[in-house]
Amino acid sequence: MSLPDNEKEKTDPTDALSEKSSRRAFLKGLSIGAAAASAALVVGCVPGADAAASGELRLRWQEFFKKNYRLMTQEEKDQTVERLERLAALRDGIDVQIGSEPPLPKVLYGYAFNITRCEGFMECVTACIKENNLDRKTNTQYIRIFEMEPGQLDPSTGDGKYFHEVPVENKFYMGTQCFHCENAPCTKACPTKATWKEPDGIVVVDYDWCIGCRYCQAACPYFGRRFNWGKAEIPKEEITTKQHYLGNRLRPMGKMEKCTFCIQRTRKGRLPACVEACPTGSRVFGNLLDPDSEIRYVLKHKKVFRMKEELGTEPKFWYFID
Amino acid sequence: MNAYPHNNLKTFVIDVIRWNLRGGIGFQLFRLLLLGCMGMGIYAYSFQARFGLSVTGMNDIVSWGFYISNFTFLVGVAAAAVMLILPAYVFHDPNFHRVVIIGEGVAVGALVMCLSFIVVDLGGPLQAWHLIPGIGIFNFPSSILAWDVLVLNGYLLLNGLVPAYILYSHYMGRKANERLYRPFVFLSIFWAFSIHMVTAFLYQGLPARPFWNNPLLGPRFLASAFAAGPALIALILAVIHNFTSYKIDRSVFNKLRLIIVISAIINLLMLFSEIFKEFYFPTHHSSAAVYLFFGMAGHNSLVPWIWTSVCVNLAATLVLAFNPGKNNPKVLLPACVFLFVAIWMEKGIGLIVPGLIPSPLGEIVDYLPTWVELSVTLGILALGITVVSWLIRAALIIEEKYEQ
Numbered sequence: 001m002s003l004p005d006n007e008k009e010k011t012d013p014t015d016a017l018s019e020k021s022s023r024r025a026f027l028k029g030l031s032i033g034a035a036a037a038s039a040a041l042v043v044g045c046v047p048g049a050d051a052a053a054s055g056e057l058r059l060r061w062q063e064f065f066k067k068n069y070r071l072m073t074q075e076e077k078d079q080t081v082e083r084l085e086r087l088a089a090l091r092d093g094i095d096v097q098i099g100s101e102p103p104l105p106k107v108l109y110g111y112a113f114n115i116t117r118c119e120g121f122m123e124c125v126t127a128c129i130k131e132n133n134l135d136r137k138t139n140t141q142y143i144r145i146f147e148m149e150p151g152q153l154d155p156s157t158g159d160g161k162y163f164h165e166v167p168v169e170n171k172f173y174m175g176t177q178c179f180h181c182e183n184a185p186c187t188k189a190c191p192t193k194a195t196w197k198e199p200d201g202i203v204v205v206d207y208d209w210c211i212g213c214r215y216c217q218a219a220c221p222y223f224g225r226r227f228n229w230g231k232a233e234i235p236k237e238e239i240t241t242k243q244h245y246l247g248n249r250l251r252p253m254g255k256m257e258k259c260t261f262c263i264q265r266t267r268k269g270r271l272p273a274c275v276e277a278c279p280t281g282s283r284v285f286g287n288l289l290d291p292d293s294e295i296r297y298v299l300k301h302k303k304v305f306r307m308k309e310e311l312g313t314e315p316k317f318w319y320f321i322d
Numbered sequence: 323m324n325a326y327p328h329n330n331l332k333t334f335v336i337d338v339i340r341w342n343l344r345g346g347i348g349f350q351l352f353r354l355l356l357l358g359c360m361g362m363g364i365y366a367y368s369f370q371a372r373f374g375l376s377v378t379g380m381n382d383i384v385s386w387g388f389y390i391s392n393f394t395f396l397v398g399v400a401a402a403a404v405m406l407i408l409p410a411y412v413f414h415d416p417n418f419h420r421v422v423i424i425g426e427g428v429a430v431g432a433l434v435m436c437l438s439f440i441v442v443d444l445g446g447p448l449q450a451w452h453l454i455p456g457i458g459i460f461n462f463p464s465s466i467l468a469w470d471v472l473v474l475n476g477y478l479l480l481n482g483l484v485p486a487y488i489l490y491s492h493y494m495g496r497k498a499n500e501r502l503y504r505p506f507v508f509l510s511i512f513w514a515f516s517i518h519m520v521t522a523f524l525y526q527g528l529p530a531r532p533f534w535n536n537p538l539l540g541p542r543f544l545a546s547a548f549a550a551g552p553a554l555i556a557l558i559l560a561v562i563h564n565f566t567s568y569k570i571d572r573s574v575f576n577k578l579r580l581i582i583v584i585s586a587i588i589n590l591l592m593l594f595s596e597i598f599k600e601f602y603f604p605t606h607h608s609s610a611a612v613y614l615f616f617g618m619a620g621h622n623s624l625v626p627w628i629w630t631s632v633c634v635n636l637a638a639t640l641v642l643a644f645n646p647g648k649n650n651p652k653v654l655l656p657a658c659v660f661l662f663v664a665i666w667m668e669k670g671i672g673l674i675v676p677g678l679i680p681s682p683l684g685e686i687v688d689y690l691p692t693w694v695e696l697s698v699t700l701g702i703l704a705l706g707i708t709v710v711s712w713l714i715r716a717a718l719i720i721e722e723k724y725e726q
Contacts, residue, residue: 064448068459138376144683156606156684176683185530191467192452193459209459211452212375212445215467217385221530223683227385227445230376253374254445311529 056090059083068193069206069245074100081245088250096241098249101267103200109261109316110201110288112298113175116322118282120145120166120173127277128177131240131262132248135232142226142259143177143274153319155307175283177274178203178224178259179307179315186216186225195256201288201316202261204246212254221308222315225258261285288316326495334493338716356704363701366694367442375445377694383681386443388691388699391670393439395550396432396706397474397521398543398669402551403429403481404514405581411507417571423717424562425555426485429514431710433478438702466524473517480510489717492724518543525677533610533677542592543669548585549639550665552578553658558714560655568718572649579642579654586639586661593632593668613686614676621679623688628672635664 066072066080077100088096125143134140146158148171155174167173180203187195187203194209195216217225231253243249244264251257262272266285270276275283286295298304302320345353369377380387406425410418441447452458453471462468484506491498522543525534556578563570600611612618617625638661647653680686691699 068452071459140382146683154606154684156680156682158684160683160685185528188464189467189528191461191465191471193461194452209449209452210446211449213440213443213467214385214445215465215524217382218678219528219530221682223382223681223685226382228374229378229381230374252446256445 056087059087059090063087063208066208068209070193070196077245084245084249092236092250094236094239094241096239096243096249099242099244099264099267101244103198103202104267104269106287106289108201108288109180109266110286110295110299111180111261111317112284112295112302112304113317113319114280114282114284114322115148115172115174115319117280118145118173118175118278119280120147120162120168120171121279123277123279124175124274124283127273128259130238131265131273132259133232133234133240133243133250134226135228135230135234137233138229140226140232142224143175144223146174146176148172148174153305174319176222176224176307177317178220179222179313179317180259180261182314182316183312185219185221185311185313189215189219191215198246200267202246202263202266203258204260204263205256205258206246207249207251207255207257210255212256214256216256221311221313225256228253228255228257326493329494331490334490337493338712341719342712342715353708356708359704360701360708363698363704366697366701369694370442370698375443377692379690379692379695381687383685383687384675384678384689386674386678387689388671388695389439389443391674392699392702393436393443394521394525394674395666395670396436396439397518398547398665399551399554400429400432400436400477400481401514401518401544401547402555404511405548405552405578406555407507407511407514409577411504411511415577417574418577420721421555421559421570421574423485423488423721424558424714426481427710427713427717428551428555428558429481430478430485430713431706433474433481434709435702435706436474437478438705439699442698442702466520466527469520470517470524473513473520477510477513477517480506480513484510485713485717489720493720495724515544518547525673530682531610531677532607533614534673536596538592538596542589542596545585545589545592546665546669549582549589550662550669552582552585553662553665556582556658557655557662558710560651562714562718566718568722575651575654576649579645582658582661583639583643586635586642589665590636590639609680609684610676613679614672618680619686621686621688623690624672624676627667631664631667631672634660635668638664 063080063083067076069077072080081098081100084098085096088094122145125141125145128134128143129136129141132142134142144155144160146155146160147162147166147168148155148158150170150172152158153174155176158174180197180201182197182201184197184203187197190196190210191213192209192211194211195203195205197203212227214227217227228251232251234250239250240248242264244260244267247260247263262270262274266272272285275285284294284298286293288295288299290296298320299318302322304318304320306315306318378387403425406418406422409415410422441450444450453460453468455462460468460471462472484503487503488498519540522540525531526536526539529535556575559570559574559578562568597611597615600608601615604612609618613621614624614628616622638657641653641657642661645654675689679689
């Protein structure tokens with residue numbers, strides 16, 4: 001995979017980082033001061049635990065009244081990220097780094113899946129669960145792999161719950177996930193515009209803006225969305241701490257989530273976790289606007305098809321045959 | 323001009339509350355029972371508030387369940403008030419004019435229940451303000467859910483304010499100015515159709531769900547609503563006729579029966595048309611209907627449910643149509659009860675749950691509501707009944723005084 005504007009990418013992060021750290025340091029000082037002052041007002045003295053508790057309350061209060069991510073200025077994005085990082089430290093005692101990287105210019109992500117090569121090892125599923133901090137309790141999976149009979153091409157005819165040694169003779173495997181449709185029915189359905197398609201083609205959810213009505217889930221023809229029915233349970237040591245606001249940060253209860261093409265990785269020029277984990281090389285990911293990319297090679301030279309093409313959703317996810 | 327010079331808005335509110343706290347021992351027990359049910363609902367909801375929707379029977383495949391089923395059905399009940407408004411204001415039927423206020427009370431109660439069901443179904447009820455235009459973002463006109471929020475609240479306002487104005491005028495001992503409220507009455511007639519069509523479009527507009535993505539859904543919603551709603555109103559009118567001094571003319575019941583029968587027959591015709599389409603030449607789009615009516619891969623929890631509903635619906639419609647008791651209320655009223663329940667079964671759970679099964683990837687699970695869902699639903703129903711009984715009681719007292 002090759003992304004354009006490599007030079008820009010090299011300079012950008014350092015700039016952003018130094019700028020952010022100074023602002024963060026300032027904000028941190030400010031809010032600690034404010035927290036201490038308010039605690040002092042309330043209890044008359046400044047005990048450490050109380051200051052932390054009232055600080056948490058203040059952060060949660062500010063989080064509650066924040067805007068939709070798309071309406072935030074970069075400064076407001078930095079502030080909410082800062083609050084979320086501090087809340088993670090205060091509440092769960094974990095040190096996370098939440099990014100708010102914008103889409104890279106001249107990039108439109110696309111995905112291709114080689115049904116000839118995939119042997120159903122499900123390494124991609126495991127990697128995805130780990131990378132995206134998916135709930136271990138309900139065994140949430142963005143990626144589903146179906147064991148297919150020859151002669152069929154619709155995953156709904158396959159077996160999505162197979163549990164045996166793979167590959168099996170005379171079977172093949174098909175993966176599904178969010179297809180990041182160009183004409184996505186889910187984003188149209190959302191009553192609060194809490195889910196939308198980013199300029200780089202990734203369909204994202206603002207977890208804090210979502211009201212949990214699940215209309216988008218009903219509208220998705222590909223079973224691409226998952227709901228946080230309860231509080232997600234992830235062993236502390238397994239939490240991926242490099243996160244993105246629209247990606248793998250820990251989702252609150254009662255909110256919708258989905259595959260984001262690993263936005264926290266891909267916006268830094270890396271591959272999604274599933275692509276990296278695949279032992280057979282069945283997964284191809286890249287920039288559809290770059291004529292030299294692997295995905296463009298696949299689309300040009302292989303026999304490709306998409307799922308439920310008749311719905312006109314224009315998925316950016318193609319299956320192909322070697 | 324003013325017959326009661328000591329009355330004002332303050333005494334109006336106080337009197338309404340006072341009248342509603344009075345009552346015999348039986349009535350007080352009924353109140354207590356409703357209060358108990360609401361308490362149970364709040365207790366059950368506290369679990370949902372703490373542990374999320376994981377305490378319900380819903381999951382990623384059946385992502386809408388008992389709450390949304392009841393919501394969908396009750397929108398129909400709310401819309402059915404129009405079947406009293408239409409004869410009263412368009413055909414100037416004086417007997418219907420006397421009961422119109424009761425229909426509007428039922429509509430307000432049904433809408434309160436609808437909105438409550440939506441709120442308890444939300445994963446983030448505290449974020450519901452994100453919907454309010456101005457402080458939040460309202461995805462209008464793209465999202466049909468945004469339309470639904472708009473039409474439901476609008477209908478609640480229309481059905482609350484118009485009767486409130488009329489009652490307040492009558493309470494003050496003067497005639498309500500019909501030229502003032504008439505436009506709103508006509509607006510509410512169109513609005514009644516729109517709330518149910520928009521609620522149907524909520525489902526109808528999803529190509530992902532072939533069971534719902536069906537142009538007949540909207541008209542069928544109306545037909546079933548105009549059967550079930552008037553059936554409920556007839557029952558409430560019968561209760562009022564028998565237990566209060568507010569007597570209702572026989573002709574109202576006869577005309578309601580006609581409305582119910584015609585709507586129920588149209589509803590059954592459309593049901594038959596749907597069944598024909600699904601089963602004459604089943605495609606993979608028919609799998610939800612196959613699951614609903616015959617079960618699939620060993621999952622058949624809805625099969626007895628839907629067949630009970632269809633049989634009861636058919637029997638009740640026949641009884642109401644052929645009227646074997648010659649207008650005997652002991653025959654017609656139970657038929658109304660059965661018709662109401664049958665339509666609730668079919669249009670609630672029987673419509674929402676199979677629309678989600680099998681999943682778009684062909685997976686089949688069964689859905690059963692948990693005790694939390696059942697208790698919260700019971701609480702919301704009790705809330706609705708309380709609202710309806712308060713409104714109707716106050717309305718009847720004011721109307722009776724005014725008629726004298």
